[in-house]
Amino acid sequence: MRPYVIINAAMSADGKISTKEHRQTKISGEQDFARVDRLRADCDAVMVGIGTILADDSSLRLKNPDLIAERAAAGKEEQPMRIVIDSQARMPPDGDMFRKGTGRRVIFVAETAPQDRVAALAEKATVIPAGTTRVDLNLVLDKLGEMGVGKLMVEGGATLLWSFTSQKLFDEIRIYVGALIIGGADAPTFVDGSGFTRAEGFPRLTLKNVEKIDDGLLITWLKKDE
Amino acid sequence: MRPYVIINAAMSADGKISTKEHRQTKISGEQDFARVDRLRADCDAVMVGIGTILADDSSLRLKNPDLIAERAAAGKEEQPMRIVIDSQARMPPDGDMFRKGTGRRVIFVAETAPQDRVAALAEKATVIPAGTTRVDLNLVLDKLGEMGVGKLMVEGGATLLWSFTSQKLFDEIRIYVGALIIGGADAPTFVDGSGFTRAEGFPRLTLKNVEKIDDGLLITWLKKDE
Ligand SMILES: NC(=O)c1ccc[n+]([C@@H]2O[C@H](COP(=O)([O-])OP(=O)(O)OC[C@H]3O[C@@H](n4cnc5c(N)ncnc54)[C@H](OP(=O)(O)O)[C@@H]3O)[C@@H](O)[C@H]2O)c1
Ligand SMILES: NC(=O)c1ccc[n+]([C@@H]2O[C@H](COP(=O)([O-])OP(=O)(O)OC[C@H]3O[C@@H](n4cnc5c(N)ncnc54)[C@H](OP(=O)(O)O)[C@@H]3O)[C@@H](O)[C@H]2O)c1
Numbered sequence: 001m002r003p004y005v006i007i008n009a010a011m012s013a014d015g016k017i018s019t020k021e022h023r024q025t026k027i028s029g030e031q032d033f034a035r036v037d038r039l040r041a042d043c044d045a046v047m048v049g050i051g052t053i054l055a056d057d058s059s060l061r062l063k064n065p066d067l068i069a070e071r072a073a074a075g076k077e078e079q080p081m082r083i084v085i086d087s088q089a090r091m092p093p094d095g096d097m098f099r100k101g102t103g104r105r106v107i108f109v110a111e112t113a114p115q116d117r118v119a120a121l122a123e124k125a126t127v128i129p130a131g132t133t134r135v136d137l138n139l140v141l142d143k144l145g146e147m148g149v150g151k152l153m154v155e156g157g158a159t160l161l162w163s164f165t166s167q168k169l170f171d172e173i174r175i176y177v178g179a180l181i182i183g184g185a186d187a188p189t190f191v192d193g194s195g196f197t198r199a200e201g202f203p204r205l206t207l208k209n210v211e212k213i214d215d216g217l218l219i220t221w222l223k224k225d226e
Numbered sequence: 227m228r229p230y231v232i233i234n235a236a237m238s239a240d241g242k243i244s245t246k247e248h249r250q251t252k253i254s255g256e257q258d259f260a261r262v263d264r265l266r267a268d269c270d271a272v273m274v275g276i277g278t279i280l281a282d283d284s285s286l287r288l289k290n291p292d293l294i295a296e297r298a299a300a301g302k303e304e305q306p307m308r309i310v311i312d313s314q315a316r317m318p319p320d321g322d323m324f325r326k327g328t329g330r331r332v333i334f335v336a337e338t339a340p341q342d343r344v345a346a347l348a349e350k351a352t353v354i355p356a357g358t359t360r361v362d363l364n365l366v367l368d369k370l371g372e373m374g375v376g377k378l379m380v381e382g383g384a385t386l387l388w389s390f391t392s393q394k395l396f397d398e399i400r401i402y403v404g405a406l407i408i409g410g411a412d413a414p415t416f417v418d419g420s421g422f423t424r425a426e427g428f429p430r431l432t433l434k435n436v437e438k439i440d441d442g443l444l445i446t447w448l449k450k451d452e
Binding site: 013158162175181193 | 240245251384392401411412415416417418419420421425428429431438441442447450
């Protein structure tokens, strides 16, 4: 069975997830960081696209020691599985994701990924081919299901979220809306990619919840049944 | 005294205000249309950038006959003043804004606007030069204050809102967040323009209110005092 997919991200009041230079930006605050850590701890796996790793060198790890201990006490790995979607195996073998925290790392690549880079990554991670020239998210979700991942958190970025949302491969969206304007026609937004041109294509949502966190809002949407 | 400036717009859950082809898109519903009409009725003037007129041929008029009657009963013009920010006087003289509804239309142009187009527009509207090569919003707000506009509603689009927000020329933002994803790196977002690159530049907001309307949310932000 495929995992339950929760998309989680933070955007400015005008829908940007970083500056136009792809510089990581503080959009939320302490209370929201704690919420994100809690959500990571509750998931079997967390995922980003290679663009996010190259921009931010994200470690994707759970940071709160209490949550790590809680997972261990429940007989789980300290860290949820950390996954990167990376067709051409561009993931740097010395990235923070390998250097920080324990547990399993998984890199999904395309069959056309250069074999030398795949070999280098295979020393640090489980490298799984899924798709011919680009990673195919349908295959990814099937494989994660087979690997026992029940709950998957997808943290971005803008391009990967376009694939997840346009293919309707998600169950829930948790989007933090921060109390600031970033602006910029070229800044990454919550969902980029090619975009829909006709209303029939738009993925529709159902509002599940809204709550105040730090200076902004956390909005929870569910994918609308059609 | 300068008017109190309320920015009002509707965006998808991922921050887009139209498709990448600048095609106008239904983001909210009946309840929100009524809210926007009510807000127009309560303002002395409503404003858009020329990009919005060229994309949508917006009439900007108040539609609800009850609200029109209410304004008339209060001794006001039926329609609030309708304003376009249009440096080069590109406003089409046969646009819906001239053809529909009564009341005063004002076009702010730059001093370099072609004189023949200014003359053609002057038959239908009050044309006011404000700025040398591009309309200067500081001058616009000063002039509107002198003209007795106490409350101004700015309806978009993305480029005009960048100028208003980056220059901090607003008091309040009312942004409707619709239950859909539009996506697209090239789709107009709530605030486009050049965008900020450093956190020190970001206009900061204070959350005033959030309420459920139709299938989505209306978020009201105030400009944060600094
Ligand atoms: N505020 C937040 O919550 C948040 C969270 C995460 C990221 N971010 C920001 O997002 C930005 C990065 O976003 P991004 O759009 O550049 O990168 P991204 O979405 O993280 O990664 C996109 C890359 O993934 C690879 N990919 C492989 N298969 C794919 C598929 N089926 N669909 C989509 N992508 C696939 C593609 O590269 P290949 O073809 O080479 O594989 C693609 O270029 C950064 O600025 C980061 O700071 C913000
Ligand atoms: N969902 C919503 O609530 C909503 C509301 C409104 C619009 N929209 C959408 O927004 C899109 C249009 O946005 P847009 O960005 O193309 O156009 P826009 O913001 O409506 O107009 C921008 C134009 O205004 C002129 N301008 C003059 N002085 C300016 C100044 N100081 N600052 C900024 N602009 C100035 C510029 O042209 P010149 O230099 O030629 O004067 C500029 O290109 C359309 O797709 C429309 O559907 C959506």
